[in-house]
Amino acid sequence: DGGITQSPKYLFRKEGQNVTLSCEQNLNHDAMYWYRQDPGQGLRLIYYSQIVNDFQKGDIAEGYSVSREKKESFPLTVTSAQKNPTAFYLCASSQQGAASGELFFGEGSRLTVL
Amino acid sequence: QKEVEQNSGPLSVPEGAIASLNCTYSDRGSQSFFWYRQYSGKSPELIMFIYSNGDKEDGRFTAQLNKASQYVSLLIRDSQPSDSATYLCAVIAGTASKLTFGTGTRLQVTL
Numbered sequence: 741d742g743g744i745t746q747s748p749k750y751l752f753r754k755e756g757q758n759v760t761l762s763c764e765q766n767l768n769h770d771a772m773y774w775y776r777q778d779p780g781q782g783l784r785l786i787y788y789s790q791i792v793n794d795f796q797k798g799d800i801a802e803g804y805s806v807s808r809e810k811k812e813s814f815p816l817t818v819t820s821a822q823k824n825p826t827a828f829y830l831c832a833s834s835q836q837g838a839a840s841g842e843l844f845f846g847e848g849s850r851l852t853v854l
Numbered sequence: 855q856k857e858v859e860q861n862s863g864p865l866s867v868p869e870g871a872i873a874s875l876n877c878t879y880s881d882r883g884s885q886s887f888f889w890y891r892q893y894s895g896k897s898p899e900l901i902m903f904i905y906s907n908g909d910k911e912d913g914r915f916t917a918q919l920n921k922a923s924q925y926v927s928l929l930i931r932d933s934q935p936s937d938s939a940t941y942l943c944a945v946i947a948g949t950a951s952k953l954t955f956g957t958g959t960r961l962q963v964t965l
Contacts, residue, residue, distance in 0.1 A: 780862065782942065782955035783898070798952075830897055841888040841946050841953045845897035 742767045744846035746831050751851045753818070753825070761816045761849045763831035772814040773843065775830040776800060783830065789814055818851065826853045857881060858945050860956035868964050873930040875959050877943030880924070886946040887919055887926045892958065893939045902928060933963045 744765045753759045765772065771790050775783040785798030789808040803822025808814055818825045828850050832843040859878045867873045875889075886905055890898035904910045904917040904926065918927040926945075930937055940958040947954060 780957060782858070782957045784955075785952070841886050841903060841944055842900055843898075843953070845899065848897045 744831055744833055744844055746829075746846035746849050748849060749847065751849060753851060753853050755853060756820045758817055758819050759851065761818070761829055761831075761851070763814045763816065763846060764812055765814075765831075765833045765844075765846075766812060767833055767835070767844060768811070769833035769835050769844070770811070771834045771836070771840065772808070773832040773834070774798075774804070774806065774814070774816045775832065777828045777830060777848075786816065786829075825851055827851060856956075857947065857954045858943055858956035860941075860943050860959045862957060863960040864962045865959055866962045866964055867933050869933060869935060871933050873933045873937065873961055873963070875928040875930075875941050875943075875961065876925060877927070877945075877956055878925045879943075879945045879947075881945070881947040882921075882924060884921075884924075884945045884947050887917070888944040888953070889915075889917060889926075889928045890942040890944060890955075891939045892942060898942055930961075933961075935963050935965060937961060938963045 747762045773788040774786040777783050784800050786804050787806040789795035795808050805817045830848045831846040834840040834843050857880050889902040891901050892898040902917040904919045910917045914931045916929040940960045942958045943956040
């Protein structure tokens with residue numbers, strides 16, 4: 741089945757550690773996105789990529805990094821520079837590019853900093 | 855002023871009733887409007903989109919857009935307990951051409 745796979749589903753991190761969240765899609769979509777969701781808040785865009793080997797910062801990119809070496813994969817690293825990383829992280833893709841609102845989401849990764 | 859505003863709720867409606875969810879946006883140049891449904895602990899899924907003024911119907915769902923008043927609504931007819939979720943409004947602003955989400959309205963359909 742086509743879709744977006746995120747892993748791990750739950751992740752615990754000690755302060756000062758970097759962690760990488762995986763996102764893989766087999767929908768053949770060019771555009772991929774990372775969002776962060778905090779309780780009672782909407783989704784906030786961290787990074788997005790419209791094409792392989794290219795990505796742009798979203799609204800809250802500080803403390804995060806990404807890569808897009810393959811069309812199918814868009815991993816997110818939460819670095820120790822991110823001051824409040826505990827959140828629900830959502831990866832998404834779209835067929836129509838960065839200005840599309842028709843997003844397909846993965847199941848999400850819930851990160852907790854201990 | 856937030857770019858996309860929604861009442862957080864909860865909005866409680868009895869089973870079988872019509873649920874009306876509202877969303878206002880600040881950028882008058884916005885062109886595209888989306889409704890996502892998010893069950894607790896799950897990821898959002900797109901249920902409706904609307905680009906033109908007026909109504910757009912899909913099964914029990916109707917999206918309504920009024921660009922002059924800068925609001926978009928989602929009506930759910932014959933509400934079912936399975937409709938209980940948070941509904942996120944999202945808008946592509948005309949100037950930024952990026953998707954901005956509201957904070958969502960939690961809907962509770964009671965038996």
